[in-house]
Amino acid sequence: MRKLKLNHTSISFLPIIVCIPLAYQILINFHFGGFELFQEFIISAFNPEINNEIIITVFKRLNQTLVIALFSWLISIIFGVIFGILSSNIFYKIFNIPVFFYNIIKFFLTIIRSIHEIIWGLVLMQIYGINFSIGIIAICIPYIAVNSKVFAEQLETIEDKSFDAINQIHGPKFSSFLTLIWNRIVNTFKNFGLYRLECAIRSTVMLGLFGIGGLGTSILLSFQTLNFRELWTYLWSLAILIILSREIIKKIKFNNLNKNLSILLTAVFFTTILFTFSYFLYFIFNSSSVDFYSINSLFKSSSDLVFLDFLKLIIDTIILSLLSTAIAISLPPFVIGIFNNNTSRIPIRFLAFLLRLIPPPVLILTLLTFNNPSLSLAALTLGLHNAGITSKLLFTNLDSQDKRNYIAMKSLGASKNTSWLLGLFSQQAKSYLAYCAYRSDIIIRETAIVGVIGSVGLGSQLQESLSSFAWQEVITVLIAYSIIAIVGELINGKIKTSLT
Amino acid sequence: MKNILLELKDISYVKEKNLILNKINFKINSGDKIALLGKSGSGKTTLISILNGTIKPTKGEVKYFNKRYKELDVNQKQKITTIWQDLRLIEGLSAEQNVNCGLLGKRSFYFAFKNLLNIASFKRAHKYMQSCKIPQSIYSKEINKLSGGEKQRVAIARSLIQESEILLADEPFNNLDPKLITLIKKLLLTHENKNNIQTPSTGLVSLHRLDLLDGFNRVLGIKDGEIFFNLERIKLKKSHLDEIY
Numbered sequence: 001m002r003k004l005k006l007n008h009t010s011i012s013f014l015p016i017i018v019c020i021p022l023a024y025q026i027l028i029n030f031h032f033g034g035f036e037l038f039q040e041f042i043i044s045a046f047n048p049e050i051n052n053e054i055i056i057t058v059f060k061r062l063n064q065t066l067v068i069a070l071f072s073w074l075i076s077i078i079f080g081v082i083f084g085i086l087s088s089n090i091f092y093k094i095f096n097i098p099v100f101f102y103n104i105i106k107f108f109l110t111i112i113r114s115i116h117e118i119i120w121g122l123v124l125m126q127i128y129g130i131n132f133s134i135g136i137i138a139i140c141i142p143y144i145a146v147n148s149k150v151f152a153e154q155l156e157t158i159e160d161k162s163f164d165a166i167n168q169i170h171g172p173k174f175s176s177f178l179t180l181i182w183n184r185i186v187n188t189f190k191n192f193g194l195y196r197l198e199c200a201i202r203s204t205v206m207l208g209l210f211g212i213g214g215l216g217t218s219i220l221l222s223f224q225t226l227n228f229r230e231l232w233t234y235l236w237s238l239a240i241l242i243i244l245s246r247e248i249i250k251k252i253k254f255n256n257l258n259k260n261l262s263i264l265l266t267a268v269f270f271t272t273i274l275f276t277f278s279y280f281l282y283f284i285f286n287s288s289s290v291d292f293y294s295i296n297s298l299f300k301s302s303s304d305l306v307f308l309d310f311l312k313l314i315i316d317t318i319i320l321s322l323l324s325t326a327i328a329i330s331l332p333p334f335v336i337g338i339f340n341n342n343t344s345r346i347p348i349r350f351l352a353f354l355l356r357l358i359p360p361p362v363l364i365l366t367l368l369t370f371n372n373p374s375l376s377l378a379a380l381t382l383g384l385h386n387a388g389i390t391s392k393l394l395f396t397n398l399d400s401q402d403k404r405n406y407i408a409m410k411s412l413g414a415s416k417n418t419s420w421l422l423g424l425f426s427q428q429a430k431s432y433l434a435y436c437a438y439r440s441d442i443i444i445r446e447t448a449i450v451g452v453i454g455s456v457g458l459g460s461q462l463q464e465s466l467s468s469f470a471w472q473e474v475i476t477v478l479i480a481y482s483i484i485a486i487v488g489e490l491i492n493g494k495i496k497t498s499l500t
Numbered sequence: 501m502k503n504i505l506l507e508l509k510d511i512s513y514v515k516e517k518n519l520i521l522n523k524i525n526f527k528i529n530s531g532d533k534i535a536l537l538g539k540s541g542s543g544k545t546t547l548i549s550i551l552n553g554t555i556k557p558t559k560g561e562v563k564y565f566n567k568r569y570k571e572l573d574v575n576q577k578q579k580i581t582t583i584w585q586d587l588r589l590i591e592g593l594s595a596e597q598n599v600n601c602g603l604l605g606k607r608s609f610y611f612a613f614k615n616l617l618n619i620a621s622f623k624r625a626h627k628y629m630q631s632c633k634i635p636q637s638i639y640s641k642e643i644n645k646l647s648g649g650e651k652q653r654v655a656i657a658r659s660l661i662q663e664s665e666i667l668l669a670d671e672p673f674n675n676l677d678p679k680l681i682t683l684i685k686k687l688l689l690t691h692e693n694k695n696n697i698q699t700p701s702t703g704l705v706s707l708h709r710l711d712l713l714d715g716f717n718r719v720l721g722i723k724d725g726e727i728f729f730n731l732e733r734i735k736l737k738k739s740h741l742d743e744i745y
């Protein structure tokens with residue numbers, strides 16, 4: 001008997017096995033009661049409510065969403081640059097600062113990054129109450145850390161040779177430093193920073209589902225009143241907003257040699273810093289009483305968490321991330337491979353678009369209409385949402401790929417599916433898996449969202465502890481999340497380096 | 501007595517267990533124009549990097565203006581300028597911005613900042629670019645969009661604008677056509693101070709082509725990291741060259 005040989009292609013497909021236990025658990029929990037609701041939800045997608053009243057509301061909500069998203073985007077990019085510089089080794093090299101500080105800042109940013117913005121939002125809302133600026137702060141905290149990681153990574157690619165050459169001119173250290181990093185910063189902003197606006201919009205909507213305002217809150221309210229037609233009006237307007245923002249960003253011909261643009265950007269840069277700092281100070285001084293109260297209660301509150309229960313929550317969370325990652329990895333190649341013809345591509349793409357568009361909390365709520373909450377359901381939700389994202393990448397890469405192997409195999413008489421698998425996908429598999437490893441980092445953090453809504457793992461505990469003001473428990477849960485995310489990131493990092 | 505600017509005493513350099521430079525001794529006097537000859541891989545670039553202080557020798561001592569590198573102040577360090585073999589220009593900046601980078605040593609941080617925003621004055625840069633025969637049409641072009649020869653001249657202009665006393669040039673004539681080579685060589689080797697353009701009084705230039713030796717007063721031959729000859733140019737014989745090539 002020949003042994004099953006594991007290569008990148010088979011590894012991409014193998015995780016689909018998780019669908020079997022998943023399907024089993026979901027079938028057990030199935031109930032027909034809410035199936036009509038689900039049907040209505042689907043049908044409403046093609047029949048959203050459109051009238052004067054709702055259009056005005058949509059514009060109001062879009063406005064709120066956009067303001068939160070824009071501010072958090074701007075602040076998180078600018079402070080991302082600053083912290084990116086502070087966590088890049090070239091900074092320490094030029095200014096001869098002990099690496100000790102480098103390690104401290106890196107560690108601090110890793111911790112902050114490991115906790116999803118939704119959790120930051122939930123915790124901050126519980127302390128400070130629902131407030132417009134809480135949304136911005138909740139998004140900014142992890143975003144600054146994520147952005148700074150990307151900027152720092154780009155700064156690390158500055159060669160020692162360029163460093164020597166500029167150093168050799170012996171100008172003021174700040175001059176040499178800025179000259180060296182300028183272009184990397186500008187390019188990273190162009191390639192990564194602009195795209196973060198879309199992420200900020202999505203995060204704002206997601207926070208809205210937890211009450212922060214804007215489009216997300218409207219989506220939640222229409223869901224609670226089971227007004228699906230209205231719900232879809234909001235979802236489609238979100239789609240339009242995202243597509244529009246993407247197109248506008250594509251249109252911006254960002255030329256860093258353009259004088260006026262440079263001056264404008266610098267002005268925006270410094271104004272934002274100034275504004276953020278003054279707001280930060282205002283925030284601290286105005287809410288000191290709340291601060292004191294919450295710190296006090298942290299020590300007073302007792303924890304009812306039993307160690308074994310807690311362990312189970314952690315394991316649940318890990319399983320949840322593994323299952324979701326498995327779906328996100330293998331579902332796209334599976335579906336695209338089986339339905340490999342031009343007509344079925346369009347509905348697949350459309351479905352993937354919907355899965356990306358619908359925020360995971362809404363997705364899980366819809367699935368909950370005909371299913372009891374379970375770990376499988378949460379995993380399915382998160383997996384489907386992320387499969388929407390990985391499939392987009394897969395489609396883009398497949399489209400731009402050289403088709404010669406595929407055509408050659410087909411002309412040799414291989415079936416369409418086999419030729420697709422061996423002629424097209426097998427060449428993608430490695431880079432696809434590498435991207436999935438990166439995606440997995442995000443999935444681990446997103447387990448918090450479905451956890452809170454779908455009552456699974458640490459998310460459900462967080463919800464419970466927050467609403468009973470059990471701060472010690474909250475802290476324990478946060479630490480657990482953080483550790484899972486950091487360990488996951490380390491493992492994924494190893495996988496990524498072995499794949500590239 | 502001649503004024504000694506740079507002095508190498510028993511310099512050896514080891515990288516990854518390979519002996520790249522072996523017991524190098526020589527001096528550069530004020531006003532010297534030295535041609536550094538040697539096959540590719542003989543150690544010219546390494547020697548130049550030691551001379552400008554970017555790499556530290558494994559053994560031996562380098563004296564700059566009779567001091568060790570650590571003891572130099574910024575003004576003294578600025579007296580040495582380098583044209584790198586691999587140019588080391590900054591991508592994403594225009595030609596004129598790159599040339600302006602050479603002024604970083606003489607100007608404040610504010611200037612550096614304005615230069616990056618592309619709102620600094622380019623008057624000085626243009627003067628030097630003009631003397632390097634860089635066509636006006638490419639002043640504001642991004643460096644990646646220039647040809648090899650154009651980049652080479654931008655690197656030369658960036659080095660000259662530093663108005664240093666000592667020029668270390670590593671194969672600066674690469675990618676240039678014969679007419680430009682004559683012109684640039686004259687620019688690098690004749691110490692001048694006219695049209696507001698100042699060129700270095702002392703220079704060490706590594707090169708391959710033996711037909712370019714006129715204009716130098718001394719010739720240094722290097723092979724496998726060792727100096728084979730160090731003599732006045734007029735005393736150079738064909739046998740010397742056969743030794744190193």
Ligand SMILES: Nc1ncnc2c1ncn2[C@@H]1O[C@H](COP(=O)(O)OP(=O)(O)O)[C@@H](O)[C@H]1O
Pocket residue numbers: 515516518520538539540541542543544545546547
């Ligand atoms: N970074 C390096 N690491 C290891 N060996 C090097 C390095 N740079 C140069 N060398 C070696 O040192 C020797 C001299 O190189 P180099 O100084 O560049 O010579 P040249 O400039 O005369 O061509 C060569 O044998 C080269 O292989």
Ligand SMILES: [Mg+2]
Pocket residue numbers: 541544545546585670
């Ligand atoms: Mg060389």
